[in-house]
Amino acid sequence: xxKINNQETDEWIKETEKLIKASKNIxxxxxxxxxxxxxxxxxxxxxxKSVGKKIDENKSELTLHKIRTTHTILANxxxxxFISFRNNDLPGVMLASSFEKYMHRYGVVPETxxxxxxxxxxxxTLLKSLIDLGHKPAAYIDARNKEKIGxxxxxYLEKNNVxxxxxxxxxGCDGNKKIKTISIRKSNKIIKIKSxxxxxxxxxxxxxxxxxxxxGLVKWDDKLATFKPDVPFQNTxxxxxxxxxYNYEKTPEEINKKLSFLKVKN
Numbered sequence: 001x002x003k004i005n006n007q008e009t010d011e012w013i014k015e016t017e018k019l020i021k022a023s024k025n026i027x028x029x030x031x032x033x034x035x036x037x038x039x040x041x042x043x044x045x046x047x048x049k050s051v052g053k054k055i056d057e058n059k060s061e062l063t064l065h066k067i068r069t070t071h072t073i074l075a076n077x078x079x080x081x082f083i084s085f086r087n088n089d090l091p092g093v094m095l096a097s098s099f100e101k102y103m104h105r106y107g108v109v110p111e112t113x114x115x116x117x118x119x120x121x122x123x124x125t126l127l128k129s130l131i132d133l134g135h136k137p138a139a140y141i142d143a144r145n146k147e148k149i150g151x152x153x154x155x156y157l158e159k160n161n162v163x164x165x166x167x168x169x170x171x172g173c174d175g176n177k178k179i180k181t182i183s184i185r186k187s188n189k190i191i192k193i194k195s196x197x198x199x200x201x202x203x204x205x206x207x208x209x210x211x212x213x214x215x216g217l218v219k220w221d222d223k224l225a226t227f228k229p230d231v232p233f234q235n236t237x238x239x240x241x242x243x244x245x246y247n248y249e250k251t252p253e254e255i256n257k258k259l260s261f262l263k264v265k266n
Contacts, residue, residue: 086172
């Protein structure tokens, strides 16, 4: 998304943060993790106060917050699925989204020519991020048939001369203390590629852990091939990818619908 309410995304975020900070009834806890969602609307959060600065040995590094709510909104996102293969625990095997976070959050490229192994199109952003920085993956492997892969992604791979294999899979990795070679199985043939890093993406699962801790019921979604929140047990609503909505353009519609229902209910 490039714009929100006709504002550049960075500007919208800055303005929204200002509004939240100026509010008298909202408390912001940054660098905090909600570890459990108990009964009744009781959440436990751990705040790390030492992020980005030297630890003060005279003060507590962490603060435990016990929170009671009237209503709880969960927007804790999703988790990337892994794919099993031989030696998948060798150093150098990494989730594709983690590799991308290193690049955008910390300005670090763990490997300039990794192999990407996927069964979905979320790895297109990792591919583009690498190429924009002047790097090219050693190979792009997709378990799907070519017909099921978007033409835009295929054209991008061809345009940038990235070796890619469709209807293929990683058979395994070889090396001692790190990956040295990656074996690709395609049409019952094994192709070996040299690289020290393999980025893996098996799709996305809604992060339903807090929702299930609150005793909410989940249901299986055949299209997403995962469980997603269904019936809440407490005063809980889920928004965004935690609810199985991976389309950012539909998020405002989802927010308006669910929060309007909350208003009517009250």
